[in-house]
Amino acid sequence: MHKLQDLVERIVAFRDARDWKQFHNPKDMSLSLVLEATEVMEHFQWKNKDEMEEYVKTNSDAIGDELADTLYWVLLMSKDLGIDVVAALDEKMTKNEEKYPVDKAKGSHKKYNEL
Amino acid sequence: MHKLQDLVERIVAFRDARDWKQFHNPKDMSLSLVLEATEVMEHFQWKNKDEMEEYVKTNSDAIGDELADTLYWVLLMSKDLGIDVVAALDEKMTKNEEKYPVDKAKGSHKKYNEL
Amino acid sequence: MHKLQDLVERIVAFRDARDWKQFHNPKDMSLSLVLEATEVMEHFQWKNKDEMEEYVKTNSDAIGDELADTLYWVLLMSKDLGIDVVAALDEKMTKNEEKYPVDKAKGSHKKYNEL
Amino acid sequence: MHKLQDLVERIVAFRDARDWKQFHNPKDMSLSLVLEATEVMEHFQWKNKDEMEEYVKTNSDAIGDELADTLYWVLLMSKDLGIDVVAALDEKMTKNEEKYPVDKAKGSHKKYNEL
Numbered sequence: 001m002h003k004l005q006d007l008v009e010r011i012v013a014f015r016d017a018r019d020w021k022q023f024h025n026p027k028d029m030s031l032s033l034v035l036e037a038t039e040v041m042e043h044f045q046w047k048n049k050d051e052m053e054e055y056v057k058t059n060s061d062a063i064g065d066e067l068a069d070t071l072y073w074v075l076l077m078s079k080d081l082g083i084d085v086v087a088a089l090d091e092k093m094t095k096n097e098e099k100y101p102v103d104k105a106k107g108s109h110k111k112y113n114e115l
Numbered sequence: 116m117h118k119l120q121d122l123v124e125r126i127v128a129f130r131d132a133r134d135w136k137q138f139h140n141p142k143d144m145s146l147s148l149v150l151e152a153t154e155v156m157e158h159f160q161w162k163n164k165d166e167m168e169e170y171v172k173t174n175s176d177a178i179g180d181e182l183a184d185t186l187y188w189v190l191l192m193s194k195d196l197g198i199d200v201v202a203a204l205d206e207k208m209t210k211n212e213e214k215y216p217v218d219k220a221k222g223s224h225k226k227y228n229e230l
Numbered sequence: 231m232h233k234l235q236d237l238v239e240r241i242v243a244f245r246d247a248r249d250w251k252q253f254h255n256p257k258d259m260s261l262s263l264v265l266e267a268t269e270v271m272e273h274f275q276w277k278n279k280d281e282m283e284e285y286v287k288t289n290s291d292a293i294g295d296e297l298a299d300t301l302y303w304v305l306l307m308s309k310d311l312g313i314d315v316v317a318a319l320d321e322k323m324t325k326n327e328e329k330y331p332v333d334k335a336k337g338s339h340k341k342y343n344e345l
Numbered sequence: 346m347h348k349l350q351d352l353v354e355r356i357v358a359f360r361d362a363r364d365w366k367q368f369h370n371p372k373d374m375s376l377s378l379v380l381e382a383t384e385v386m387e388h389f390q391w392k393n394k395d396e397m398e399e400y401v402k403t404n405s406d407a408i409g410d411e412l413a414d415t416l417y418w419v420l421l422m423s424k425d426l427g428i429d430v431v432a433a434l435d436e437k438m439t440k441n442e443e444k445y446p447v448d449k450a451k452g453s454h455k456k457y458n459e460l
Binding site for chain 3: 367368401415436442
């Protein structure tokens with residue numbers, strides 16, 4: 001993996017060279033985030049388990065492209081809002097470990113408040 | 116920022132300790148990705164520019180929480196599908212720089228095929 | 231307006247002639263519903279108030295196309311699940327009128343639990 | 346089913362009594378449309394075929410509630426944009442019947458351009 005910080009700087013430099021910050025209010029950025037996430041999801045529409053397994057073998061580049069687009073907006077929104085999203089996720093994992101204790105959550109897809 | 120690779124390993128260990136991989140087919144993971152992305156977007160629903168500026172000042176923890184949840188699925192899906200998403204985004208930036216040349220794209224929010 | 235019931239019957243006949251009911255489990259149908267709704271939203275990405283006003287004047291056919299696709303899934307999912315969605319919305323409006331009393335909700339975009 | 350036109354008038358009267366039209370630009374309305382559609386989808390997250398069949402038996406009111414919320418925005422957006430969405434869907438069905446001829450599309454979930 002590359003260094004994430006370098007990537008964030010590359011994204012910001014790309015954006016600022018094009019003078020696009022004027023468009024990047026949180027609402028429109030989050031709208032783009034959702035659109036990219038749905039493009040990931042569209043890859044799996046209508047496919048059953050077997051079809052998905054077959055599909056991902058030969059389409060991981062295309063799927064990776066959409067995941068990358070989603071990551072783009074996660075990183076740029078976080079940067080603009082002054083959020084260290086990697087630290088935020090790290091903290092969240094600590095909370096998740098408490099919300100979903102292994103003995104209760106093992107093998108279940110219930111939400112923590114239904115366990 | 117923490118090391119991203121450590122975070123991915125923490126997420127996978129969290130998941131595997133709970134025996135959740137059985138649920139993690141690409142369709143359901145992408146569905147979760149979309150749901151988390153829409154929770155980011157929900158923060159900005161109905162708010163105008165001034166209200167958003169005010170809102171992000173006092174709610175960056177809550178917004179960061181939803182961005183972290185979105186990142187969680189980007190990282191876990193990528194891991195499961197054998198995709199190096201940081202490298203994929205790095206390559207994508209090279210393509211973006213070509214698709215949106217500074218002299219044509221500067222100050223415009225048009226798509227590359229409309230520039 | 232045409233009769234809605236005739237339209238639902240046309241949609242079901244279209245689907246059944248193509249033997250597509252086998253794919254129409256609730257998860258995949260709802261996934262399609264979300265994808266069509268995001269295609270409506272995509273029309274307004276990055277546009278400010280003035281740009282939107284201009285845009286809707288000359289693109290109402292294209293927007294109507296995506297709204298129609300969204301309605302398609304609302305109607306077909308409802309039909310398959312035995313839900314009278316028009317009656318459900320009518321009942322919901324009664325609840326909404328109680329949740330958002332005019333004197334409290336007038337001119338505010340707050341959620342009912344924040345009024 | 347109730348008369349759809351009456352329902353649209355009820356929705357508009359509800360909105361206008363609360364002076365909410367000021368918030369109802371197309372972008373924010375479409376954002377709400379997407380959020381409601383994802384709430385439909387959330388019902389089916391992680392569930393396999395058997396779990397879904399069981400779930401819909403006892404939760405059709407809750408699902409109908411979210412489908413109704415989605416329909417609300419389809420109808421109100423269409424009304425505001427001067428779109429007769431039922432006629433639009435009726436016309437779309439004519440196009441769909443041509444794009445997906447029975448002999449080619451039968452039993453396949455491929456897109457029309459892949460048939």
